[in-house]
Amino acid sequence: MTTPIHVTSEIGKLKTVMLKRPDVEVENFTPDMMSRLLFDDIPYLPIAQQEHDNFAKVLRENGTEVLYLEKLSAEALDDGGEEVKLNFLQQMLTESGYMAGTIHDVLKEYLLSLDTQAMVNKIMGGVRKDELDFTPSDLVSAAEDSDYPFFMDPMPNLYFTRDPAASIGDGLSINHMTFAARQRESLFMETIIKYHHRFANKGLNVWRDRNHTTRIEGGDELVLSDHVMAIGVSQRTSANAIEDIARNLFKDSNFDTVIAIRIPHNHAMMHLDTVFTMINTDQFTVHPGILGEGGHIDTWTITPGKGTEDLHLEHKTDLKQVLKDALGLDDLDLIPTGNGDPIVAGREQWNDGSNTLAIAPGVVVTYNRNYVSNELLRKHGLKVIDILSSELSRGRGGPRCMSMPLVREDLK
């Protein structure tokens, strides 16, 4: 029997995936909030939803069971019962800046007056000040920016389910995220794993939980095989967190190698999967902008050291060779985003042309707007299913970012 989470590759046939349908959170903000919320534009919600429904349909048509974060979260709270719901709400309010006090009490009463699904949706969508018939008069509120329109900010990045948690083997990491705009997101997955009847008490391993100060995000965590991971050293994932998860994996799992790959630390390339994804047993997409002279990049191959807590690190710069060694391949095909043309590669990477979701070996879902990269993938023998992408791409994430695989078939 497989556990409810079972992922031993990036490419095995995708059996179950978790998505989040974009809702009011992706339009419930103003331009001056955009950069703090890690968005570059405000999507047009009805079209974003149509595009997302089309993505889910494509996955279902290809034999994938689609679960939704928002539904699982509400079900987990109902499964857990009243006390779990109260504790979840307390934690969410604390992490939203209200551990106690008048605003805390008013928000708590308001959110508890809703049924569980509506409460979850409201927390995800944000709570505006003008929704509540209440004007705070305490000192803390008086000292704050009274024009700021929200008591609780929306969480527009939730549709990138890849990042707050990552499935690895028969377990997952539940991530401490880098920026405040995303830190509350992983509380939903923690709640699902602990209390949802599909996941609770099913022997899942939490390789690393969210109670850390060092940071890691799922877009940087790639399961290359049943014993090798690649993890980006990026704007969002620190070296300390990589060493920490490597230690835990080496102690308790089948994983014996973690390849840390250093990528530029900027918004356009915030995670490894925005510049590098695995799409077949011996094929990868790679954004040429991350490779230096002769295709070199800093990588560290991490393996267990002598003592239980020790790690052995080897610095290498030939990415192709590093991957061939770790995966036991004679050759592999690194396919450049935008066919290597500097203008096209820059444009298509910006719109997540490297961010492909493999749904089976050699079968990928991509954004249709990245037509040069898609054509090249086809020329390299891949089956490319391109989905609508005008609005979804505005959040700076593609099909891999928008999906959290829960179960993949093992590779033979």
Ligand SMILES: NC(=O)NCCC[C@H](N)C(=O)O
């Ligand atoms: N795995 C990914 O690359 N996810 C995309 C996340 C985009 C989101 N706006 C963010 O900046 O976190």
